[in-house]
Amino acid sequence: MSPAFELAVLALVRQIPPGRVSSYGVLAAAAGFPRHARHVGKLLGSLPDGHDLPWHRVVNSAGKLSRPGSEQADWQRVLLEQEGVEFSASSAISLFRYGWPDHAYLRAKAR
DNA sequence: GCAGTGACTTTAG
């Protein structure tokens, strides 16, 4: 992957405010690389220990955590709940309430 | 170069 891609994505993740969440696809597009959502995931999954990125604020387009059942998923959920993010009964987050940037607005604008 | 793989997304029902 190009370094530009990684740098842009990492910079965006750092800008996600506490209590808000973004999605892989949105970040990829915002970074200038549409259709590279899977690579954002791969990038976050290969981050070295001790980084300062709020990776837990990144979920998929359905507002759910990836790799369910994993330890990191549980940890991610705890971190988000501590920031005030609410999970539905089906373990999903309302992107209309917590999505960043404003999910509904951006999608309407893109079309 | 082909086939499999994956922290994904979109469209349709």
Add this chain to the structure above:
DNA sequence: CCTAAAGCCACTG
């Protein structure tokens, strides 16, 4: 927003 199916792109063997 739930499920199912197809598309997508870089990486790996």
